[in-house]
Amino acid sequence: MISENAGDKQTLLARGRLKEAKQWFAHRGWEVLPRNKRGWSILKWGADHAYLASAANPERSVRRWCRRWAPWLTDAKLNQIVADAETSNRRWSHDQCAITLEITVRDRQALRFRFIGANDDPDYKERDAAKKAKNAAANRRYRAKRSSGRKRGRPKLEVPAWKVAGYNSKRTYQRHKANGTLAAQGGTKNARCDISKNRTHHGIKVPLPTQPSSDLAGTDFSRFGITAIHVISNNRVVRHWPAG
16 A cells, blocks of 8 residues: 555656656657657556546546647547556656656756656766766855865964064063063064074174283293293284293
8 A cells, every 4th residue: 555655756756757758848849749659658658657647536637648649549549548557557767767758868967857867877877977077066166155265274373472472481471561571572582502602503603802802911921830822813823922
């Protein structure tokens, strides 16, 4: 026994397929179905779906659909189609509908069918690829609409003000800021140890004095066991005692 929800789903599906079939007929330029084997197959397909499309009066729905698309049917033929529709299992898949109507993947995508499949894509490769491309395009539009304009990835960390000012801790920075000594502390950086010790890491060197800061003339060096003193700069004697 078919549940009420399942019956409603079948009814909506059948109505959707009949609507898309009407659109397909218009696309092909058909005002009525062709009077050949293909037209007869489509007629039986339509009768099954017309039967499902009207739960209140399925027989009237079948007769109305058949008269619309096959007006040449005799009463005997029409009665036979109605009887066949009553005993038919009416189990049509999307692709089975497309095989009967001869609808390809390209036709399906061009007309944007939802309830009818395709007769040339049994593995669903083309339809899956088209669906992925459609979803990717939708995601790009979604991201573009909500983009902030920033570059992708994690944003750069903002450097705290106390680090920018050159302080080693936030507490020290706040104390100097409260005391009004922030500008003096944060305006210059501490001198490097290699500069203060006269190293040449940065190419900065304080030249040695070329003259001694005190005069040793008149000093008796012999009292200290010293015979002479020479001051040398760059392998050159710049001063010596005793003079002479």
